[in-house]
Amino acid sequence: MLVSFVKFRTIPRFLNINKIIVRKYNVPRRALMYVPGDDPKKISKSLTLDVDCIALDCEDGVAVNKKREARETIRSFLDKGKPSKDRDYDFGVRINAFDTEYWQEDLESCLTAINLPDTILIPKVETADTIKQFSEEVKQRIKSDKKINVIIYIESARAFLNIVDICKTAEGLSKTSNIQPVSLVFGSDDFCANIGATRTESSIEILYARQKLVLVAKAFNLQAIDMVYIKYKDLEGLKKQCEEGMKMGYTGKQVIHPGQVPIVQEAFLPSASQIEWASGLLQSFEKHQKDGKGAFTYKGSMIDMPTMRQAENVIKLANLKKT
Numbered sequence: 001m002l003v004s005f006v007k008f009r010t011i012p013r014f015l016n017i018n019k020i021i022v023r024k025y026n027v028p029r030r031a032l033m034y035v036p037g038d039d040p041k042k043i044s045k046s047l048t049l050d051v052d053c054i055a056l057d058c059e060d061g062v063a064v065n066k067k068r069e070a071r072e073t074i075r076s077f078l079d080k081g082k083p084s085k086d087r088d089y090d091f092g093v094r095i096n097a098f099d100t101e102y103w104q105e106d107l108e109s110c111l112t113a114i115n116l117p118d119t120i121l122i123p124k125v126e127t128a129d130t131i132k133q134f135s136e137e138v139k140q141r142i143k144s145d146k147k148i149n150v151i152i153y154i155e156s157a158r159a160f161l162n163i164v165d166i167c168k169t170a171e172g173l174s175k176t177s178n179i180q181p182v183s184l185v186f187g188s189d190d191f192c193a194n195i196g197a198t199r200t201e202s203s204i205e206i207l208y209a210r211q212k213l214v215l216v217a218k219a220f221n222l223q224a225i226d227m228v229y230i231k232y233k234d235l236e237g238l239k240k241q242c243e244e245g246m247k248m249g250y251t252g253k254q255v256i257h258p259g260q261v262p263i264v265q266e267a268f269l270p271s272a273s274q275i276e277w278a279s280g281l282l283q284s285f286e287k288h289q290k291d292g293k294g295a296f297t298y299k300g301s302m303i304d305m306p307t308m309r310q311a312e313n314v315i316k317l318a319n320l321k322k323t
């Protein structure tokens with residue numbers, strides 16, 4: 001009820017909101033689910049699920065001696081075409097990293113399929129050169145002006161040193177080539193391996209990197225996809241980690257098992273009390289703007305433009321909920 005009220009509520013026109021904040025969150029990626037590319041049964045299963053984003057995997061979910069099989073299986077699914085579901089979803093392929101012998105064949109295989117994937121996910125990006133090289137490869141194969149979404153993985157110390165350069169390059173190339181950067185993914189497990197850290201309950205070892213990724217993603221208008229929760233049977237722990245990530249500003253999370261999807265997709269929606277807070281705040285903001293007041297008190301807190309923007313983000317997310 002509350003959500004449907006919010007759905008039809010418009011942001012006040014006089015705020016000229018598009019100039020203030022424009023985020024490309026129109027394709028939600030709350031759960032980004034990996035499906036091993038060499039397993040047709042799991043791929044078929046993923047197509048029956050209500051999941052925002054499917055990543056057919058050529059990379060770490062596939063054994064080295066199954067790389068070719070994964071590539072060919074994914075190709076046959078792409079050739080058949082993206083099955084339609086009750087609502088749209090992202091149908092992507094995670095290729096192998098650019099320092100392997102596999103990525104070129106992975107890319108060739110999916111870019112020459114009868115139907116292109118919506119998105120290519122590039123793991124272990126460490127420098128802007130990878131994005132340039134990727135864009136060149138795409139340009140050579142896609143002759144139209146069709147855009148292909150790109151999800152960039154940041155999962156090493158070197159990648160974090162170069163993260164701004166990587167995003168700037170991707171943003172620049174989105175204006176002149178066929179690539180459209182849409183999200184950054186925090187590859188926490190590869191990151192820990194790379195820096196020699198040991199995973200702990202408190203996650204203290206990844207705190208700085210996890211926060212940095214959100215900061216840069218938001219600066220470049222990209223979605224921020226949080227770390228994977230590998231204890232996939234522990235749904236309470238998953239929920240807790242989702243809530244933590246959402247509070248940090250993450251917009252979605254990597255998922256490895258169908259059982260994780262509903263928890264993650266629910267967690268990355270605002271709660272009823274957040275929606276109530278945000279819609280009341282926006283109404284109050286609109287009234288105070290008309291009265292010429294930039295700052296005012298709402299539920300005991302000072303409200304001004306930045307708080308209004310946070311409320312606006314809550315409402316945008318709430319509108320993803322199926323009514």
Ligand SMILES: CC(C)(COP(=O)(O)OP(=O)(O)OC[C@H]1O[C@@H](n2cnc3c(N)ncnc32)[C@H](O)[C@@H]1OP(=O)(O)O)[C@@H](O)C(=O)NCCC(=O)NCCSC(=O)C[C@H](O)C(=O)O
Binds near residue numbers: 045187
């Ligand atoms: C972890 C798994 C190996 C467990 O698989 P399984 O033993 O088959 O689990 P279940 O029996 O509980 O499965 C129940 C049904 O669900 C299907 N299933 C399971 N997982 C998937 C999936 N990912 N996609 C689609 N369908 C799935 C099973 O087939 C069963 O179906 P049915 O028989 O019809 O009921 C497995 O979940 C798995 O392989 N997960 C993916 C692992 C993976 O991709 N890992 C790499 C990604 S993580 C990452 O990259 C981290 C990041 O880069 C970093 O560095 O941090």
Ligand SMILES: [Mg+2]
Binds near residue numbers: 060123187189190
């Ligand atoms: Mg990884």
